[in-house]
Amino acid sequence: MESLQRDIVELQGTVIEVFSRSGPIRCPSWKFPDKASCDLDLVSLLEHYGFAENDPELAQRSHVLLLELIIDRLLLLLQSFREYAENLISEGPSSSPSGAMGPSMSVGLAVRTYWDSMVKLGSLYQQLVMEKKGNKEDVSRRDQAEIKRTRSSCSQQSESDVTILGMQGSSLTSSIASGQMCGHFPNCIPSPTTEPPVVPCEACEKAQTSLREVGHAIVGLCEVQNLPSSLGKFLKTAEETLRARPLSVVDIDYWAAEQGKDVSRIGKHLRTLTELVGPLKVELEAAQKQVEDLEARLQEEKEAQEQQRKEAEQSFEKKHKESLRRVGRLEKEKEDLQNKTITLEKNITTLKKKLRFQEAAIQELEQAQMDLLQNMVNKAEVRLLEERLEAQSGQLEDVKEQLGQATTELDKEKAKAESMLRHKESLQAKQRALMQQLDRLDQECEGLKTSLANEEEERFLMKERLKETREKRREAQHQLEAQQKLTEKAEREKASAEHSASELQRSLSQLGELVQEMKEKERLLVLFPDLHVPVEAQFEGTGDVLEDMAKQLQANNIRISVLEEENTRLRAALAKMKEVAQQEGTKVLPPTQLWNQSSADALYEDGGVPAPIGGPAAVALQGVAIRHPSRHDTLWSRCSRSTSATSSSQRTLGNPPSKPSSGESFAFAYKDLPHVKGRGRGSRAHQK
Structure with missing residues (x-):
């Protein structure tokens, strides 16, 4: 069981390494289908399921679970291999979202998909190998053709000096090349352009030998770094054809071109290496620091464990x-x-x-x-x-x-x-x-x-x-x-x-308070009109008859609405009193005289309106005719008002009210008095 646990730990380490290259793969676990395979807590599982001497059933169950965990890790490893191979084939990471859960696969299906991806990768590798071989053959053919051309030109140059002298462009280039070579080496004396050098100088030979050594060094460096070398092929052909003879100007030019290609290739390779080595060095330093920290922690943990072990041994010895x-x-x-x-x-x-x-x-x-x-x-x-x-x-x-x-x-x-x-x-x-x-x-x-x-x-x-x-x-x-x-x-x-x-x-x-006050004022205005305005009082208007009449009409409407409310309340109170009287069976009393003779005479003498007397139902307001309380007919009021544009309205007294007689209803017709001028406003004296 310990070996199985170590195998699981090693498989998990391999899975993590593959995940670092291909990315995490979220797929259902083979052992626990309700969880992702990459989210399993293997540490807790390994701690929980271990070997138990006293419980053989638990040991057997733990053994079976460890085997199932190995199968689960192997299946996850195959799926990660398949994902890595698909990434290599598609030349980039897969387009599937990283957080999405993949489909659940059996072991056979996972192995089959992994084999298909490996077959695809093998076919792609074979194609690349064939293309590389074709490219190498093309390059070798071109190199051989160039070598043949250089050989033919060198042979023609060595056979006849006259043809070289006859070719003006060739002589010019050769003289320039020889001048440049001798300029690099001060011991070399350049030959005139009209006379080609028959025997090369010692400096040129040394320069060519050093050039060959440098070329061999460059070729060796390319071979060590697994880089293709253009100069190596040329060196092989030159050694086979020329052997120990000196090189011509054309050969040196071709040599320089091929060597420049190799040097540029080596420079690119060095730049890529430096680009790769730089972050690797940083990672290496960080890893070394982590290793040092881990070693220090491990040493501390070892010391702590050793101290605990010593303490346990000492306690055991004491016991x-x-x-x-x-x-x-x-x-x-x-x-x-x-x-x-x-x-x-x-x-x-x-x-x-x-x-x-x-x-x-x-x-x-x-x-x-x-x-x-x-x-x-x-x-x-x-x-x-x-x-x-x-x-x-x-x-x-x-x-x-x-x-x-x-x-x-x-x-x-x-x-x-x-x-x-x-x-x-x-x-x-x-x-x-x-x-x-x-x-x-x-x-x-x-x-x-x-x-x-x-x-x-x-x-x-x-x-x-x-x-x-x-x-x-x-x-x-x-x-x-x-x-x-x-x-x-x-x-x-x-x-x-x-x-x-x-x-x-x-x-x-x-x-709201102002509205209540205004309503109360309007109610008081209607309930208590000013009836005894002096004759000399003039009507205070705006001067516009139509506007004054409209305002008077508005005031009358307000008074009418308030009086209608009072009438409804009085009707309700009267109905209740009638019901109470009918229930008690009381007899209707004879009507009382609501108008005293003396007061009537005083009215006629003074020209004023007497205040009515009687019960609470006998209430008379401006222009209202009141009958005896025994009668239940409606109250009628008659008011006449004449308005002139030049002066204020005047009220005239018509027929005086007849004296009330006992047993009869009386009607009081109120008309405008000649000495009363106003708009229906009551006086305090009359109210008293």
């Missing part, structure tokens, strides 16, 4: 010594108890012997007593014998009591010995348990050492996750600050709105 001391002490106590039991047994045997002797003596005394009693020889002797018998019986009882005490002590000592033996057995069992615990601690120490590496990897992953969470937390804090600002602004707006609402409520309440 072992204490147990040995206890065992020795118990053995000594056991030996003492055994000695005590032996002495007690000896005492018991001696006491038993004494008891037997005493019983024999008692029997003898009893026999003697019997003999004495039978013989009745001497009463004094009998008394002495009786006294001796009583003394011997007392001694016998004392010996019996001592024997009982000795037996009880013996039982107690036996119980103590048995308890000490049981205590010794329990100490031995504790010692065995401590040994097993020490072995288990050693196993746990090894498990902790193995899990330390996994914990370090998890710690590294947790650090990365912590960085991501910190970034997310910063973003959330920024968003929270923005939201707090918005909430503060909203609260300020809310406070201002509440303040404005309270002000509006206050203004509405004030307006």
Whole structure:
């Protein structure tokens, strides 16, 4: 099972390495289909399912689960291989989203898809190899054609100097090339253009040899770096054809061109290497730092484990010594108890012997007593014998009591010995348990050492996750600050709105009070009109008759509406009074005189209107004719008002009201009096 656990850990490491190249693959797990295969917590699974000596069923179940986990990891590894191969074939990562869950595959289907991807990759590799071979053949053909051309030109140049001299362009280029070569080397004297050099100078030979050495060095460098070399092919052909002869100007030009190609190729390769090596160095330094940190942590963990192990060993040694001391002490106590039991047994045997002797003596005394009693020889002797018998019986009882005490002590000592033996057995069992615990601690120490590496990897992953969470937390804090600002602004707006609402409520309440006051004023205006305005009082108007008439009409409408409300209330009160009167069965009283003669005469004399008297129902307002309360007909009022454009309205007195007679209804016709000018407003004197 330990080897299976190590295999699972190694497979997981390989899976992580493949994920670093192909990216994570999210697919359902073969063992746990409800979870992603890459999200399984293998550390907790390996810790939970381990070898258990005391529970064979758990050990068997753990063994089966470890085998299933190996199958799960192998299946995930095949799927990651397939993904990596598909990425290589498509020359880039797959277009599937990284967070999406892939389809669930069986082992056979996963192996089949992996084999198909490998077949595709093999066919692609064969195509690339064929293309590379074709390119190499084309390059070799071109190189051979160029070499043939150079050979033919060199042979023609060496065969006839006249043709070289005849060709003006060739002689010019050769003279320029030789001048450049000699310019590089001061010991070389350039030859005139009209006379070609028959024998090369020593400096040119040295320059060509150094050039060949440099070329061989460049070719060797290309071979070491696995780079194609154009100069290598030219060197092979030149060595085969020219051998030790010096090179011509055309050959040197071609040499320089090929060497420049190789040098540029090497420079590009060096640049790519430096670009690759730079981040690798940085990663290497970071990895070395991590390794140093991990080694330091591992050393600290080892020291801590060693310290714990030493402490455990010391505690075990102390406990072992204490147990040995206890065992020795118990053995000594056991030996003492055994000695005590032996002495007690000896005492018991001696006491038993004494008891037997005493019983024999008692029997003898009893026999003697019997003999004495039978013989009745001497009463004094009998008394002495009786006294001796009583003394011997007392001694016998004392010996019996001592024997009982000795037996009880013996039982107690036996119980103590048995308890000490049981205590010794329990100490031995504790010692065995401590040994097993020490072995288990050693196993746990090894498990902790193995899990330390996994914990370090998890710690590294947790650090990365912590960085991501910190970034997310910063973003959330920024968003929270923005939201707090918005909430503060909203609260300020809310406070201002509440303040404005309270002000509006206050203004509405004030307006309501004003409306109530105006209604009360209108009601009082209608209820108490001014009837005794002096004659000289002029009507205060705007001067516009139509506007004044419209305002008067509006005031009259207000008075009419208020009077209608009063009439409805009076009708309701009258109906209630009628119902009460009908229920009580009261008789209708004869009508009372509501108009006194003296008051009527005074009215006629003074030219005023008397105030009506009577009950609460007998109420007369401006222009209202009131009948007796016994009558239930409606009240009629007649008002006439004449308005002129030049002067205020005047009221004239028509027929005076007739005197009321008892038993008859009277009608009071009120018309405008000549001495009263106004618009129906009552006077305080009339109200009184």
